[in-house]
Structure formats: C-alpha cells, structure tokens
Amino acid sequence: MKPVDEYFINQKEPYQSILLYVRSIIINTLPEVEEKYSYKIPFYNIDKKPMVYLNILKGKDYVDVAFVQGVLLENDFPILRNDNNRKQVRSIQLKTIEDLDYQNFIELLKKATHLLGKSNKAWFL
Known part of the structure; x- marks a missing residue:
C-alpha cells in the first residue's frame, strides 16, 4: 500500500470521509494531477509543482484544503x-x-491549475 493511501486509511471520522471526498473531486476534475506524499501529507501537483495539499492541523477540528498559490486566488474565491x-x-x-x-x-481547482501553469515555480514568496 502506498504511503498516501495509508494516510487516508489512518484518519478518524469525520476527517477520513472529508479527505476522501476532496481527493476524489481533485482526481476526477484534474486527470493530469499527480498525487504525492510529502511532509507526511497528500500533495496534488501539476507539472511537478505543488498546487494543493490536504492536512489536519493539530488542535483544529477541520480538514485544511490548502492552495499553494492561494494568495492569488482569494479575491475570486x-x-x-x-x-x-x-x-x-x-x-x-x-x-x-x-x-x-x-x-x-x-x-477553484481549474483556476489554480491555470495560474500554476503560468508560473515558473509554485512557491514565490
């Protein structure tokens, strides 16, 4: 079993269901996306650049769906x-x-993919 799959299986409810739902939307919407396991969390890369990652932050009661270039997207979303x-x-x-x-x-996923495609690198700040 891949480490990314183990990550999802090892989550408690309701987080597991939320994570799997978001994962399925990402993979079905963006067939070109590459799912990676980095920094002990799932990342979704486009052209080898990280676009979005899923995380459960310690001390928080939600799933964090984080967009790497989110600062460029927050006005529209x-x-x-x-x-x-x-x-x-x-x-x-x-x-x-x-x-x-x-x-x-x-x-949001489509717009993030478009922006990332125009960028030389994902992390710019």
Missing part, C-alpha cells in the same frame, strides 16, 4: 482563508462534507 498568517497559502476549512461547495471548488 472568498471561501479561501488565511489561516495561521501564512504568506502565500490560503485554504478552505471543512468540518463536514456539506461545507464544500462542489461547483465552486471545481472552478
């Missing part, structure tokens, strides 16, 4: 939050599956 005062990353915090607006998330 107000659901993105600057949690923990991060310079570049913005994220969606999900306590339940119902917290995710499916259509808006797909638009």
